[in-house]
Amino acid sequence: MADPASNGWPAGKVFDAATQSFTYDDLVFMPGLPNFESSEVDLSGHVTKNLKLRCPVLGSPSDTVTGPKMAIELALHGAMGIIHANQSVESQVNMVQAVKRFVSGFILEPFVMSPTQTLADLDKLKETKGVSSVPITHDGRLGGRLVGIVTARDTDLCEDRSECLCTVMTENIVTAKEPLAFAEAIDILKREKVGKLLILDAQDRLVSMVTRSDLKKVRDYPEMSRDLSGKLLVGAAVPAKEGQPDEARANALAEAGANLLYLFGDGVDAQLELIQRLKVKYPSVELLAGPAASVREAKRLVQAGSDGVVAGTGCDVGGDVEAPKAVALGRGEATMVYEVAFYVTRNFALPVCAAGVRSSAQALVAMGLGASSVILREPLAGATEAPTGGTAAPPLHHPHSLVSATGVRYGSSRAWERQVTVPRSVAMQVPHRSQVKAFLMYFFSGLQKGFRQIGFRNLQELHVALEKEALRMECRLPYGLQLREACIQAKRNSEFPLVAPAWSSLR
Template identity: 30%
Template sequence: MNLVVDNTVDVNGNEKNDIGMVVIRGNSVVMIEALEPVNKTHFSQSEQQPYFWAASSTTLVSSSIGSSGTKIYFSWNSGILVHFRAMDGILLEDGFPADRLFNQGYSYTYDDVIFLPHYIDFPTDSVNLRTKLTKNIDLYIPCVSSPMDTVTESSMAVSMAALGGIGIIHYNNLPFEQAALIRSAKSRRIPFISDPIFKSPSDSIDSIDEFASSPCVFVTESGNSKSKLVGVVAKSDWESLTEKEAPVSEYMLGSPFSAPSNYTFDQAAAFLAAKKLDYVPLVSELEGEVVDLFTTADVQRVCGYPKLGVPSLGPDGKFMVGAAVGTREQDKERLEHLVKAGANVVVLDSSQGNSIYQIEMIKYVKRTYPELDVIGGNVVTAYQAQNLIQAGADALRVGMGSGSICTTQEVCAVGRGQATAVYKVSSIAEQSGVPVIADGGIANSGHIVKALVLGASTVMMGSFLAGSNEAPGTYEYQDGHRIKKYRGMGSLEAMTKGSDARYLGDTSKLKVAQGVVGAVADKGSVLKLIPYTMQAVKQGLQDLGAPSVESAHNLLKTRVLRLEVRTGAAQVEGGVHDLVSYKKKSF
């Protein structure tokens, strides 16, 4: 709409002499004062005093000077004001637009930058986190678990899908093993995986330790989950035996009640309550194998967590699960196993994605499996991104050397600060409608907010999820702290197992580590961690005036949202400081 502004009349036709002021540069109106919400904003212009306020996305139509002062005609495009003031001709700005901040030759991390708050006109609960993983896959929360062998296997993939995100199963294993992990995750509809013990009828139970992870032992024809269930041994029954070395066939109970493996959590809980059972095996209706064990303890535990959101389900009604794959010739055979196992999306897992190997692999995947979405990466520059987009990538994974266990920038002298990388790649990918996954550098909910606002549609998390109940590995104790191992896929330990292909290495040559092996603290269950984290993300987006991830992108693109670079002292001030001691508990 065209507005008329002069020194006596505001946009509503009311006489206002001191409400605000306008200044023009060339053919653009660059400064306007806004004292109230947009629909009640008043403007005025003074020829005498150069005290100006600014707005974005306004274009001058014409101006004229008469006896009553200067009249300025301009078009109002964005409808949202950004507040600035110039005093005595010197422009005093509140922050910088992203395109200006990230074009100064500096490589910024998430901690280097801070967003300035905007206008709130909606409650936190109305913030919608639904987003795009790829061109064709939607998620209800912007969370992806990293394809690392200490982060994502079946249990993590199940929990992430149950929460509305997705897990990407690593490929530091044999093709049939990775396919089995995918099948295991997709065969479930409850948000966790138990670890039941199996025996054949002729086996004996040697120790009470065999009941450590389960209240019972299942007896099947072959002694594993992939055969018919014939009986069950309860812990209390075994403890009452006088001859504990006896074969389980002599004292097991007959085949117990079972429930279909595709039962949801609520259905399985209702089944237990109706039958007045303490546990029930979940059995595949097709193969008849025991998929999982569901207990009343599970019901009590999960009911203590925040309510589950909308799960990520594929067209087949099963949990969506992703899988990583390499770019070598033999990975084409692996890819076939993954597709047959039901993988919903594949991630081409490479530390430097702009290679002929990945470009050819993207083309192969799109040619051979046109319905399968493929995520390319990793990239950190617009040039890298453009090559993979042109090859046909459905999404891009952004990050190089930013992970807590990654030493690529130190060892190879290449990479980029993650905030800069996400902004630069997102800017070019957005033009082609290709979503971006911010991979690496996520240590807290604030980093997630920054990644999303800077252009990412989702964030991929490694160390943030490592150490959780659902992460692979067993807990250990170190200096009184409960920990789990967490290693980079570029560490020598992981590369020896096979991940060197990710770094374009040759197994016959010397291996150079681009990662380390470490440990992370126990984080509990992701079924609790992620919901609380997402609530914090919602509050962050609310402070920025963005009711959705898409709106956050638009506010940044239209230069409404502003950023500043934080000094070292500002970063210290922004954290906990000046205390003798404290205990940090996020939820």
């Protein structure tokens, strides 16, 4: 029996008794009794079964949101980007590789030269590849016996460029033996105060290298999302439509080093078959599938071998709106997330990613209904790191404070090109026009404050409370309808500024 002193209703009663679906804005959680600070809240959550992020946010695989710049910036701040598929395979592969190169981690294929080569040869390498420091092996190949290293400090003052590298190289080298974790390599760089750390095998053969530039990035971005080799995490989208599953694209992206493949489609057999083949061919690559608007779709995706499921509709995550999804567009996002998460987490112990999230308040609701991560589209479309440079964001402006339900301002305070006045009672969800770093700071701060207000330190506690009916909530359906209508009217007014709705003159 529930505590008679508790307020609100458990999620089960809210959704089982409802005759209509709910959006994120239709639900509000009852406050808890926190005895901790919001800075103590741990936001880490799983995107897939084996992929966990410190900040459970994915950049939408839309061509107006996630390119290489956005993916790099998200990964540096503990989140992750999914490179869009609205381009050629070669272009998408190049974007994935650009993200992986930003933080080198263990450089598994460093440029190597032999002792008999000259400074002129090193100058040519610097002109073509931008490399000024190279290890020297006895045969000039990776895997050869290490004999020295040549850096810019050794060559800058040499006037005779025909001089052999063996005469200028440094033979006293700081090395380490594999197996070695990236964190251990960084510790050695700090302790020895060197710019390059060469990694050798048991036979003293060169196998990889770590540089000081990565040490600086680790210092500046301690929360960055990295794989075991120290490189940034990045995902890539792969369309899987009926009759044309893009398996060649998936294979190329997996070979390029993508940590996650998001296979988006409408639940057709081609999507399921592609999941099955990829799990056999690339078992180390995580597969995220969706979007699933119903439990039936989610069940098929999970049974095919997906490591995680996206709950939502095609338009929420940058994909095309297929016919089955168009029918589901009338359903509220909160209902889709709750039903899919309830089934998937309890029957398969897999995480669910929520689509359609536009603020930290909505992210809190999605996670409280069972999601472990969220996909952001509109809030990131106006960032300067987006492929459009922020021009894709609708030019909306709220003249009053832009405050989410958790009490955190996340919009720009500067007036935009066109101004649209909306009722004070409506908290407008507007795209953020600034660097994505600034938006993420406010977004994560708002999410932490929301966790504190309802009394939970981390996502695990929140999901346990949801299952045990300790998390209570109430419905506010008229608010959600008012908000949605206001957003539609504001967007319409921004496109046709001479046709202003009647309430636009209210203050």
